[in-house]
Amino acid sequence: MSSDNEVLDAITTATQPDQASIDRLHSRLVELSAIEGLLDASYTFMQSPIGELMLVASDAGLVKIAFENENFEQVLVDLSERLGPRMLLAPERLEHVELELMEYFTGARKHFDLALDLSLTGGFRQLVQQHLVQIDYGSTKSYKEVAESVGNPKASRAVGSACATNPLPIVLPCHRVLRSDGSLGGYAGGLPAKRILLDLESAA
Amino acid sequence: MKQPFEHVVAQHAATVLRVCRFVAGPNDADDAWAETFISAMRAYPTLPPEANVQAWLVRIAHNRSIDIVRSRSTHASPSETLPHQDSTIGLPEAQDHEIWISVAQLPPKQRLAIAYHYLGGLPFKEIAEILGGTTESVRKASSDGIKALRASIIKNSAQEVTR
Numbered sequence: 001m002s003s004d005n006e007v008l009d010a011i012t013t014a015t016q017p018d019q020a021s022i023d024r025l026h027s028r029l030v031e032l033s034a035i036e037g038l039l040d041a042s043y044t045f046m047q048s049p050i051g052e053l054m055l056v057a058s059d060a061g062l063v064k065i066a067f068e069n070e071n072f073e074q075v076l077v078d079l080s081e082r083l084g085p086r087m088l089l090a091p092e093r094l095e096h097v098e099l100e101l102m103e104y105f106t107g108a109r110k111h112f113d114l115a116l117d118l119s120l121t122g123g124f125r126q127l128v129q130q131h132l133v134q135i136d137y138g139s140t141k142s143y144k145e146v147a148e149s150v151g152n153p154k155a156s157r158a159v160g161s162a163c164a165t166n167p168l169p170i171v172l173p174c175h176r177v178l179r180s181d182g183s184l185g186g187y188a189g190g191l192p193a194k195r196i197l198l199d200l201e202s203a204a
Numbered sequence: 205m206k207q208p209f210e211h212v213v214a215q216h217a218a219t220v221l222r223v224c225r226f227v228a229g230p231n232d233a234d235d236a237w238a239e240t241f242i243s244a245m246r247a248y249p250t251l252p253p254e255a256n257v258q259a260w261l262v263r264i265a266h267n268r269s270i271d272i273v274r275s276r277s278t279h280a281s282p283s284e285t286l287p288h289q290d291s292t293i294g295l296p297e298a299q300d301h302e303i304w305i306s307v308a309q310l311p312p313k314q315r316l317a318i319a320y321h322y323l324g325g326l327p328f329k330e331i332a333e334i335l336g337g338t339t340e341s342v343r344k345a346s347s348d349g350i351k352a353l354r355a356s357i358i359k360n361s362a363q364e365v366t367r
Contacts, residue, residue: 007350007353014307021234029242032238081206
């Protein structure tokens with residue numbers, strides 16, 4: 001029996017994959033699946049002043065920015081239900097997004113120039129989220145003011161939930177929406193993150 | 205609930221690569237691996253959630269590896285079976301595992317039975333479904349293959365000593 005094990009050891013050693021081969025094959029899979037239209041979404045992770053972020057893109061554009069406290073694994077599982085399960089870790093497909101965000105975090109970028117996929121949101125929430133880009137960099141509006149500017153002055157609470165469910169925070173700047181008394185209100189990435197973004201924009 | 209395909213790749217990439225190396229040979233293994241995962245990705249949305257993912261991938265790896273091995277040998281002689289002897293196996297310079305020479309000399313059924321059982325983790329019964337024949341015949345092919353490899357390892361190491 002021990003000599004059978006010797007044979008199996010030899011087989012195991014001879015076929016042993018090294019990490020470099022696996023990485024190379026993974027990149028090839030990303031490339032081929034994109035060409036063949038099999039990729040439902042790609043994702044990557046990046047470090048930022050407000051913690052680690054997960055970026056997810058479909059063919060149509062950036063579809064989700066997740067904060068660490070949302071539980072990345074859970075977000076991936078949810079997205080695989082909503083966008084399709086064929087998602088691959090593919091930093092190379094999100095390089096331009098990561099670059100623009102890095103420029104934003106250093107104060108060098110005030111507007112994003114990215115294709116966005118708003119398929120995770122809809123209705124009044126989407127209307128509000130799309131409106132957010134009209135709040136200038138470095139300035140803020142109250143939930144009430146946003147409700148007024150989308151033509152529904154009584155909808156402050158609905159504006160609040162639109163901000164809370166914004167799939168593309170930072171890029172659609174829900175951090176620029178505060179309570180009427182100037183207090184922070186809420187933020188999916190946590191209030192300290194909201195504070196950091198507002199400070200960053202007022203300093204730049 | 206279906207996991208993101210990245211998790212499937214992360215969990216099974218190495219196993220599938222081992223199987224492809226053993227079946228298609230080290231030179232064609234990368235192509236076989238890539239085609240296996242592309243085929244798997246195409247079919248993934250319709251894979252039943254309770255399916256054994258590793259067994260599913262090994263079956264696909266079998267089909268893709270055989271396709272590649274066949275297409276490499278069609279120019280010489282169109283054949284319904286795997287080519288015998290070492291016609292399709294190349295030895296990359298960096299890889300000096302002498303066992304590849306012995307693996308190349310195994311009859312196809314022995315080689316595939318070993319690959320899918322010991323590297324792919326499939327039970328003999330399931331391998332019999334893929335290759336045809338009885339569970340017993342697959343078990344025997346595997347055991348004969350291991351014996352043949354052992355004999356050639358012993359022979360090679362004896363040659364080492366006399367050199």
